[in-house]
Amino acid sequence: MKIIEQRLPQDYDKSFIVFQERGQFFPYQWHYHPEYELVLVTQSTGRRMVGDHIGYFDKGDLVFMGPCLPHVWVNDARYMNGRAGQIANAIVIQFKPDFLGDKFLLIPEMERVRYLLGLSSRGLHIHGNARDKIALLMGQMLEMNGIQRLATLFSIFDTLVRTSDYEMLSSPGYIQHTRLDYSNRIDRVTEHIMRNFDREITLKEIASVAGMAVATFCIFFKEHYRMTFVEYINTIRIGYACKLLAESSLNIMEVAYRSGFNNLGNFNKRFRSVKRMTPTEYRKQIEVTPKTAAAL
The missing domain is CATH 2.60.120.280 (Regulatory protein AraC)
Known part of the structure; x- marks a missing residue:
């Protein structure tokens, strides 16, 4: 769209x-x-x-x-x-x-x-x-x-x-920049995620960005983001996928790949979990025009 x-x-x-x-x-x-x-x-x-x-x-x-x-x-x-x-x-x-x-x-x-x-x-x-x-x-x-x-x-x-x-x-993945006044540590973590969500980010890697051990980072992340690291990055990826579905004509597989998912089945599962609909259904929703809406 x-x-x-x-x-x-x-x-x-x-x-x-x-x-x-x-x-x-x-x-x-x-x-x-x-x-x-x-x-x-x-x-x-x-x-x-x-x-x-x-x-x-x-x-x-x-x-x-x-x-x-x-x-x-x-x-x-x-x-x-x-x-x-x-x-x-x-x-x-x-x-x-x-x-x-x-x-x-x-x-x-x-x-x-x-x-x-x-x-x-x-x-x-x-x-x-x-x-x-x-x-x-x-x-x-x-x-x-x-x-x-x-x-x-x-x-x-x-x-x-x-x-x-x-x-x-x-979702946080839909915006390009975060403006929340968190500590420098959270800023570094958020920026790293936003720049690299379209590839695999390991817990060891992101914990290193925060300057923490993996176990400590997991506790820290859950406290500040109210979800696990895996849940958060999947939410960001789905948010970016929604952006691609709305603004491009890419097919579903290409959207999944560019959003950081290497498996179409996993992408569909995660998308439905977050948005309560499939990627195809989401694209159809946002393509409703005034003419078609008036006919509903």
Whole structure:
């Protein structure tokens, strides 16, 4: 599936964008942009794709995404053909990484915000009380201007950094760079995995990168990544495979090989375990067009 880079117009006297989408909101095109984006669905149901994640949205759905993370929202057929009895509606906030200047995020008070922005590179689905509070603030922002609107955006940041009511959507293998502020040791391990996941990485090799014995490394890895090294690297490989399935016409065997799997049967097994569908089914899912969706 072809990915396009999308840009939205911004008022010259505003540092970030807040707007409301009505009707068949969101382009039915797999796309990305250099801005962070917070999307609140206020009316509609359908299917959303964020990176290699495929999920479903309903009224109140709230997702926060980092720059250049491919995504698309597709309304259910009843909203596309006018049979829903209501118009699809969403509120969207977009801001560039340097919208407050290239040094503002480096001040000590923004440390937790920097961490949050790093997490958003995989897409965050926000729920619970945090979602309710942010939804109220986003609705109010539509009628605001100037400093009031900026202050409300900071209130949203404050709510996000104080909550654990979210889940990361896209797998770590789908993104090209990790921005989480871990220790140097974890940075080295993560960078080594990201650079070499398409070949065999032994436990001895990766433990050496971390400067640990194999047994110690296994305990360390499980504590920090919440899964074993083998589970993690398979998740990354599947994430990269999803990227290839979405963005290229490579056959399944070639996708498996380029993702670090030397055995097609093992690739299919691992893919189904992570994505709950086969690679072929995944490719068919992401190739659904507005025309075919309307016919469902």
